[in-house]
Amino acid sequence: MSSDNADQRSGAKSMSIIVTKGTLDWAYPPFILGTTAAAMGLDVTMFFTFYGLPLLLKNLDLRLSPLGNPAMKMPLGGMHMGMPNLASVVPGVEAAASKMMKNLMQKKGVASITDLRSLAIESDVRMIACQMTMDLFEYTLADMIEGPELGGAATYIEVATRSDINLFI
Amino acid sequence: MADQTLDAKGLNCPLPILRAKKALQSLPAGGTLEVLATDPGAVKDFQAFCRTTGNELVESSSEGKVLRFLIRRAG
Numbered sequence: 001m002s003s004d005n006a007d008q009r010s011g012a013k014s015m016s017i018i019v020t021k022g023t024l025d026w027a028y029p030p031f032i033l034g035t036t037a038a039a040m041g042l043d044v045t046m047f048f049t050f051y052g053l054p055l056l057l058k059n060l061d062l063r064l065s066p067l068g069n070p071a072m073k074m075p076l077g078g079m080h081m082g083m084p085n086l087a088s089v090v091p092g093v094e095a096a097a098s099k100m101m102k103n104l105m106q107k108k109g110v111a112s113i114t115d116l117r118s119l120a121i122e123s124d125v126r127m128i129a130c131q132m133t134m135d136l137f138e139y140t141l142a143d144m145i146e147g148p149e150l151g152g153a154a155t156y157i158e159v160a161t162r163s164d165i166n167l168f169i
Numbered sequence: 170m171a172d173q174t175l176d177a178k179g180l181n182c183p184l185p186i187l188r189a190k191k192a193l194q195s196l197p198a199g200g201t202l203e204v205l206a207t208d209p210g211a212v213k214d215f216q217a218f219c220r221t222t223g224n225e226l227v228e229s230s231s232e233g234k235v236l237r238f239l240i241r242r243a244g
Binding site: 032035036039040041109110111119123 | 218221
């Protein structure tokens with residue numbers, strides 16, 4: 001694990017990301033940017049809060065919802081198909097859409113979130129689990145993968161103050 | 170001949186970069202890595218990766234759908 005002072009190491013550039021969303025689609029940007037920045041030599045810190053926090057759970061069952069998301073159009077037989085809101089509320093549709101997206105991602109060689117998360121840990125990305133969210137949703141560190149530390153807003157702000165890039169996703 | 174070859178064909182962003190980074194770490198300074206990829210975004214991404222990390226992009230070419238990058242690890 002990286003130390004608390006990882007972001008002060010060796011004058012490297014640094015990046016922090018606040019991760020606030022935990023659906024299958026929204027889980028990608030923070031993990032893709034975090035792992036890539038680490039690969040490019042940046043010191044990276046990810047702060048997991050609200051719905052982003054469950055991305056640290058040992059067992060991930062990520063889903064996405066076509067509901068209220070008219071931009072979500074899946075390729076289908078040369079066309080692109082959206083899902084009307086009315087259809088999205090039918091039981092089972094959300095699970096089916098999530099499964100469809102996972103199959104598509106696998107077919108296109110897109111990494112799984114579990115893989116990207118392991119790569120992030122491997123490359124010493126510092127992960128902070130929001131203490132308040134842990135309390136709010138009744139999680140403990142035992143529910144989470146090895147690696148994250150606990151912290152609050154001040155912990156994040158200290159990191160952000162010293163970072164070259166700060167993202168909120 | 171490169172010291173090592175990484176087959177990243179079929180992998181999508183950011184996996185070619187992440188795998189290449191890992192492979193470069195196993196090479197000595199000045200060692201060369203050949204990366205084979207099919208992700209069209211890799212062309213610009215390897216340029217950016219090398220500019221930022223100081224590794225040298227010795228060659229960037231393509232043969233059919235397969236892209237080939239030759240990277241020399243920074244010394």
